Amino acid sequence: MRSLANIWFLGMKELRGLLRDPVMLVLIVYSFSFSVYTAATAMPETLNKAPIAIIDEDRSPLSFRIIDAFYPPFFLEPSLIDHAEMDARMDAGLDTFALNIPAEFQRDMLAGRNPAVQLNVDATRMSQAFTGTGYVSSIVSAEVQEFAQGYRAVPELPVTLVERARFNPELNPAWFGGIVQVINNVTMLSIILTGAALIREREHGTIEHLLVMPVTPFEIMTSKVLSMGLVVLVAASFSLAVVVQGLMEVPIEGSIALFLAGTALHLFATTALGIFLATLARSMPQFGMLLILVLLPLQMLSGGSTPRESMPEIVQFIMLGAPTTHFVMLAQAILFRGAGFALVWPQFLALILIGGLLFAYTLSHFRKTIGSLA
Structure with a gap:
């Protein structure tokens, strides 16, 4: 005691x-x-307000369509820049992503030439860089496919995946x-x-x-x-x-x-x-x-x-x-x-x-x- x-x-x-x-x-x-x-x-784990710049050398309906596909909350409104600005802006940390759409991109795509679109990523922003790269790739691919088809549609898959997030x-x-x-x-x-x-x-x-x-x-x-x-x-x-x-x-x-x-x-x-x-x-x-x-x-x-x-x-x-x-x-x-x-x-x-x-x-x-x- x-x-x-x-x-x-x-x-x-x-x-x-x-x-x-x-x-x-x-x-x-x-x-x-x-x-x-x-x-x-x-510190959200999902992509949120990522800064992106776009170099549009094609200035075609397809390139305008791709530019309009990037919007909040995943991305900030895209900044339209030229080649001379890209490196300086990324060095200054102003952009996490810089998407370069080449000249005659729409014509080459319709001709079946498989044109390349360059995506520059600031990998020092590790979380946004890792997640955002997949977002950018999916957005560009979806817009190109819909433009080529001439209509917007969700493809039917042979298997339906049903998600159930527990907890x-x-x-x-x-x-x-x-x-x-x-x-x-x-x-x-x-x-x-x-x-x-x-x-x-x-x-x-x-x-x-x-x-x-x-x-x-x-x-x-x-x-x-x-x-x-x-x-x-x-x-x-x-x-x-x-x-x-x-x-x-x-x-x-x-x-x-x-x-x-x-x-x-x-x-x-x-x-x-x-x-x-x-x-x-x-x-x-x-x-x-x-x-x-x-x-x-x-x-x-x-x-x-x-x-x-x-x-x-x-x-x-x-x-x-x-x-x-x-x-x-x-x-x-x-x-x-x-x-x-x-x-x-x-x-x-x-x-x-x-x-x-x-x-x-x-x-x-x-x-x-x-x-x-x-």
Whole structure:
């Protein structure tokens, strides 16, 4: 009972310290509100308002028809330029696509000579370049075929393909982006808050005060893990309810309570990781550098941004030791596909094991760090 009381009072001290830190409070609010919304809506995966320029050397009804086929929202209104302007505009980043329709294009097409149309692409804009090339090719081919036929018609295929998009029937990238951003921010904030809490103790000299009090390293560490984990858990719940479901109107298929239970286990591991990084760093700038080295691989290779199946097998195997991999798997299964505990229990078990190992190892290292200060 005395140990629980010590953890309670130390945890309340951590929460009061967080309330007196306006920078951390702003970071928490931003990460689970504006950050979630902007990440989901500011970077669409589909082609949107791509700038295109067209060099029309033919000036025929067919070339005018092709020019008129490019319009918002996929493309901006085409800019009609000449050869001399094309390279300069692409070098300046004004155009992602430059379509060159050669002279006598319509005559050669009607004569069956298979004329070539050149498409120049600014491949530094990787997302638009990859998707937009297919759009441009389809648009030009469709306009040429309809012009040659003399009428607009949809060709009948021998097989009818019926699409049924499950879990995201609108194919809306914001549904995916908003939830993934919440998942990523849970990991980021849990590591930052616990690590910053320990470094703040060291910089303010209050860690020495704790050493002369009748508290153990286990109680000190547990209080930081529980208090900071609770803050992140409440913030994530607010973000899912208000920002994701309320503002963005993203449907949640599964149980929020089950997801929060998995989040709590994930926080048990990542908060311990944050304390471990703080024991290695001697100042907040050092902690920030360590955070970059650890956080980026955890988020990029856990399967949240890209499927794990597309990664090298050695990377997939190594990342099984990271709590973020199992957290992303259970979060996507619950929130996207409505999975129950019967399907995600292996991820729950993995988080318990990884969290226990991280906590035990960090506690051992934390004891040594406090012993050196004493």
